[in-house]
Amino acid sequence: xxxxxxxxxxxxxxxxxxxxxxxxxxxxxxxxxxxxxxxxxxxxxxxxxxxxxxxxxxxxxxxxxxxxxxxxxxxxxxxxxxxxxxxxxxxxxxxxxxxxxxxxxxxxxxxxxxxxxxxxxxxxxxxxxxxxxxxxxxxxxxxxxxxxxxxxxxxxxxxxxxxxxxxxxxxxxxxxxxxxxxxxxxxxxxxxxxxxxxxxxxxxxxxxxxxxxxxxxxxxxxxxxxxxxxxxxxxxxxxxxxxxxxxxxxxxxxxxxxxxxxxxxxxxxxxxxxxxxxxxxxxxxxxxxxxxxxxxxxxxxxxxxxxxxxxxxxxxxxxxxx
Numbered sequence: 516x517x518x519x520x521x522x523x524x525x526x527x528x529x530x531x532x533x534x535x536x537x538x539x540x541x542x543x544x545x546x547x548x549x550x551x552x553x554x555x556x557x558x559x560x561x562x563x564x565x566x567x568x569x570x571x572x573x574x575x576x577x578x579x580x581x582x583x584x585x586x587x588x589x590x591x592x593x594x595x596x597x598x599x600x601x602x603x604x605x606x607x608x609x610x611x612x613x614x615x616x617x618x619x620x621x622x623x624x625x626x627x628x629x630x631x632x633x634x635x636x637x638x639x640x641x642x643x644x645x646x647x648x649x650x651x652x653x654x655x656x657x658x659x660x661x662x663x664x665x666x667x668x669x670x671x672x673x674x675x676x677x678x679x680x681x682x683x684x685x686x687x688x689x690x691x692x693x694x695x696x697x698x699x700x701x702x703x704x705x706x707x708x709x710x711x712x713x714x715x716x717x718x719x720x721x722x723x724x725x726x727x728x729x730x731x732x733x734x735x736x737x738x739x740x741x742x743x744x745x746x747x748x749x750x751x752x753x754x755x756x757x758x759x760x761x762x763x764x765x766x767x768x769x770x771x772x773x774x775x776x777x778x779x780x781x782x783x784x785x786x787x788x789x790x791x792x793x794x795x796x797x798x799x800x801x802x803x804x805x806x807x808x809x810x811x812x813x814x815x816x817x818x819x820x821x822x823x824x825x826x827x828x829x830x831x832x833x834x835x836x837x
Contacts, residue, residue, distance in 0.1 A: 516609070517609040517611065517614075519637050519638075522609050522614065522637055523541065523637060525614075526614045526615065526617075526618040527541070527602065527618055527622075527632060527635075528541045528542070532631050532633075534629070534631060535549060536548060536549050536550060536551060536598055536599075536651075537549070537598075537599060537631055537633060539633075540599075540631060540632070540633040540634065541632065541633060541634050545634070546599070546601070546633035546634045548598065548599060548633075548649065550598070550651050551651055553653070553654070554651040554652060554653060554654075555651065555652055555653070555654050555657070556598075556649060556650070556651055557590055557593050557595035557649070557650040557651065557652055557657065558647065558648070558649055558650075559586055559589035559590065559647070559648050560586075560645065560646065560647040560648075561582070561585050561586050561589065561645070561646055562643065562644070562645040563578075563581070563582050563585070563643070563644045563645075564641075564642075564643050564644075565641060565642035565643065569581070570685075571642070573704070574616070574704065575613045575614075575616035575617040575620065576616040576617065576619055576620035577620060577704040577705050578617060578620065578644075578704075579616070579617040579618060579619065579620030579621035579622075579623075579624075580620040580621065580623070580624050580704075580705050581704055581705060581706060582621065582644045582646055583600065583621050583624045583625060583630075583646060583648075584624060584705070584706045584707070584708045584777065585706070585708075585727065585777060586600060586646045586647075586648040587624070587628055587630065587648065587708035587710055588706065588708040588709065588725040588727070588777040589648065589725060590648060590650040590708075590710060590713070591708050591709045591710045591712065591713035591714075591725060591779060592658065592713060592723050592724045592725040592779060593650070593652065593657045593658055593659075593713065593723070594652055594656060594657060594658045594713045594714055594716060594717040594720075594723070595650030595651060595652040595657070595713070595714075596650055596651055596652060596710075596714060597628045597629065597630035597648065597649075597650050597710060598630065598631070598649045598650050598651055599630060599631045599632070599633045599648075599649045600625070600630055600631075600632060600633070600646050600647060600648040600649065601632070601633060601634045601635040601646065601647045602621075602632060602634075602635035602636075602644070602645075602646055603635050603636045603637075603644075603645040603646075603647075604635065604636070604637045604638075604643075604644055604645075605637075605638050605639070605640040605641060605642065605643040605644075606637065606638075606639060606640070606642060607639070607640070607641065607642055608639070628708070628710055630648070652714075652717065653717070656717040656718060658713065658716060658717070658720055658721070658722060658723035658781060659722060659740075660722055660723075660724055660736055660737050660740040660741070661722070661737075661740040661741050662721040662722040662741060662782075663721055663722040663737050663738070663741035663743055663782040663808050664721055664741070664743070664782070664784070664808060665743055665808055665809055665810045666784065666785060666807070666808065667721055667722075667782035667783055667784055667785070667807065667808040668782065668783055668784075668785050668788060668791070668804050668806075668807055668808075669734070669745060669747065669780065669781075669782050669804070669805050669806040669807060669808060670720075670779075670780070670781050670782070670783065670791060670802050670803065670804050670805065671726070671730065671752070671753065671778055671779070671780050671781075671802065671803055671805050672709050672712055672778045672779045672780075672795070672800050672801065672802050673707070673709070673753070673776070673778040673800065673801060674753040674754060674755040674756070674758075674778070674801075675726070675730060675752055675753060675754060675755060675758075675769070675770040675773060675776050675778060676752075676754050676755050676758040676766065676769035676770040676773045676776070677698070677699040677702040677703070677754075677755030677756065677757050677758050678699070678702045678703035678706070678755075678773060678774065678775035678776055679729075679769040679772070679773025679774060679775065679776075680699045680755070680757055680758050680761065680765075680769055680773070681696060681699035681700040681702065681703040681757075682703060682775070683769075684696045684699065684700070685700075689761070689765070691757070695757050695760070696757075698756065698757050699755065699757040699758070702755060702775075702776070703775050706775065706776070706777035707777070708725075708777060709725075709777075709778065709779045709800060711798035711800065712779055712794070712795060712798050712800045712802075713779060715794040715795070715797060715798050716779075716781060716783070716791070716794055719783055719787050719790045719791055719794055720781045720782060720783040720787075720791065721781075721782050721783055721784065722737050722741060722781060722782045723779055723780065723781035723782070724736060724737060724779075724780055724781075725777055725778070725779055725780075726774075726776040726777065726778050726779070726780055727774060727775065727776070727777060728774045729771065729772040729773055729774050730752070730770065730771055730772070730773075730776070730780060731747075731771045731772055731814060732772070733780060734747075734780055734814065735814060737780070737782065738808075738812070738813075738814065741808075742812075743808050743809065743810060743812070744808070744809045744810065744811045744812040744813045744814065744815070745806055745807065745808050745809055745814050745815070746806050746807055746809060746814075746815040746816075746817055747771075747805055747806040747814065747815070747816055747817065748805055748806055748817055748818075748819070749767055749771065749816045749817060749818060749824050749826070750763075750767070750818055750819050751803065751804075751805050751806075751819075752766075752767075752770035752771065752803070752805055753770070753801075753803045753805075754766045754769075754770050758770070767824075767826060768826070771816075771826065782808050785807075788804075
C-alpha cells in the first residue's frame with residue numbers, strides 16, 4: 516500500500532532541478548524561490564473538482580495535462596514566464612495506475628514550459644486538484660484587464676468552440692460521429708496554453724485574458740474593468756475545425772459562449788496591428804482580429820454586413836450554472 520510520502524516520492528518528486536530560480540523544491544516545509552533580478556512575480560491558483568470541471572472517469576494523462584494547462588493559461592494572459600507550481604491533490608484512493616498516468620501528463624507539460632513542481636499536499640478525499648502557479652515578468656509589462664483603450668483592436672488566438680461542441684456531444688445535445696467527437700474532445704481535454712504568445716505581446720498589447728468561461732462573458736471582464744464597450748464581428752469569430760461543419764446558429768452560439776477554449780483574447784492599438792501579426796507569427800500562433808474597443812459601454816454583436824445580431828450571451832458561473 517502506498518503511503519502519502521511514497522506517493523509523492525514515486526510520482527511527483529522530480530530529479531534535481533537545474534534552475535537557479537529554484538533554491539529549494541520538494542522535501543521541506545516550504546519551497547524557496549529566487550525570482551530573476553528586477554522581475555515581478557505573477558501568481559495564480561485554479562481548482563478542478565471531479566464532476567464539476569471534469570468527468571469522474573476522465574483519462575488521467577489528459578487530466579494531468581489540463582490541470583496545469585489552465586494555470587499556464589493564466590500566466591499567458593498576463594504575459595508572464597512560467598517558473599514553478601505547487602500541487603494540492605485529494606484522492607479517493609492511491610491507485611498506482613491512475614497516478615502514473617496523471618503525473619506523466621502533468622510533468623510532460625511542465626517540462627515543455629520549464630515550469631517546476633516544487634511542493635504541495637496530498638490527502639484522502641473526493642478527487643480534487645488545486646494548482647498554484649508562479650511566473651515572472653518585468654515590472655509594468657503585465658497585460659492587465661483594466662488597460663483596454665477606445666480604438667483598440669480586439670484579437671483572439673487559435674480557434675473557439677470545439678471544446679463546447681465536444682461537451683454537447685457528451686451530453687447528447689448534438690449528434691457527432693466518433694471521429695469528429697474525438698477531435699473536438701481533444702480541445703476540451705488537452706488545451707494549449709498560449710504562453711509564448713502572451714510573452715510576445717508584452718509592450719504591444721494593452722489588455723488580455725484567457726477564455727475559460729466563454730468569449731463574450733470573459734471579454735466583458737475587460738470591458739467592465741477598463742470602463743469601455745466593444746463591437747464584435749460575430750461571424751469573424753474563428754470556429755474550431757469540427758464546429759465549422761455545424762449550422763450557423765450553433766457556430767455563433769459556441770464561439771461566443773463556449774467555455775474551456777483557453778485561448779487569449781487581447782486588445783491592442785490599431786497602430787500596432789502589424790506588430791501584433793508579427794509577434795504571433797514568430798511564436799507560430801494563429802490570431803484573428805474580431806472587433807474593436809469603443810467608448811460607449813456594452814457589447815454589440817454585428818454580422819458581416821454590420822447589422823446588429825440579437826444573441827444572448829453570458830459567462831459561465833459555478834454558483835449560477837447547473
